[in-house]
Amino acid sequence: MIVTERTARETAREFASRTIKKNIINLELAPGSLVSESEIAAILGLSRTPVREALMELGKTNLVEILPQKGSRISLIDYSMVEESRFIRLVLECAIVKLLCGGISKEAYACLQEKIRLQEFYVEHNEPFKLLELDNDFHRELFSLANRMQTYQLMNSMTSHFDRVRSMSLSTIKDIKIVEDHIEILQAIYEKDPEKAEALMTKHLSRYKIDENFIRTKYPAYFKA
Structure with a gap:
């Protein structure tokens, strides 16, 4: 442990x-x-x-x-619970990025850019669990900037099933896209484009569907039938 x-x-x-x-x-x-x-x-x-x-x-x-x-x-992983966890994040995080498209400070933008640079470092050094922590940190910062930390805490208490699949995805998939996603999401926020930011967040939180076959192949005993 x-x-x-x-x-x-x-x-x-x-x-x-x-x-x-x-x-x-x-x-x-x-x-x-x-x-x-x-x-x-x-x-x-x-x-x-x-x-x-x-x-x-x-x-x-x-x-x-x-x-x-x-x-x-x-517990074995139940994909219906993964989907419910993802749904919670999707609804709340799309709302958060649209809210942030009202404008963020230069300091906040620079802070998020620095977090992305750290993510790039750990992608290059193949440390998936550290990358998972930094991914969480990026999303938590979005809620913080929107002054919605109670919402984040509530969401975080309900999305552990989704987090297990995210962890497997980062350990399994070689062509990791989450950092690219974060760059694009941040750019949409900077450009104050809520529709684009929402679409990019939806794509970002839906990647586990694309990765599911790879994950199940590597971890066949981890899932309910």
């Missing part, structure tokens, strides 16, 4: 939930694999209780299956 430092304000349950969720999205905890409360607790330096609570919380969003008397299992 990948474990980052616990923040000062995190409870033990929040720390466990965040860490387990991150490892599910990054495929460190693979779909279909069994997980042990005691093993995770030992890795995180926690008691079993907050780990159990975290797994139950993740079970509510269908990322984890609680197996009575047997432990817990990372």
Whole structure:
């Protein structure tokens, strides 16, 4: 498991939930694999209780299956839930880029350009999970610039199924297009063209459909039939 430092304000349950969720999205905890409360607790330096609570919380969003008397299992990927997650992002993020087409500052534009340059660096150095983090960072910044961070937090809590497929896509597809997409989306915002920005965001968030066959070929055991 990948474990980052616990923040000062995190409870033990929040720390466990965040860490387990991150490892599910990054495929460190693979779909279909069994997980042990005691093993995770030992890795995180926690008691079993907050780990159990975290797994139950993740079970509510269908990322984890609680197996009575047997432990817990990372859920297989259900494409209907992926589609619902993508739908949520599509509606909200198209609205955000159209809102930003009302105008952003030169400083904000430069900040987004810098984020794209970092993404290009990690594409060249073939670090897909770092690229996923930077992709998320770019989208989070769009919400921040639109002063819609509560909306972002709500969306982010509901799109983990889509994020798992995005993670697989970045690990599988050699011709990664997300950085090019970000460049075009930012240019449409700069040009104050809401229709173009919406079309580009729709294309960007629909790429997993194009990649689905490649993903299923590499990870056939990770999906529900």
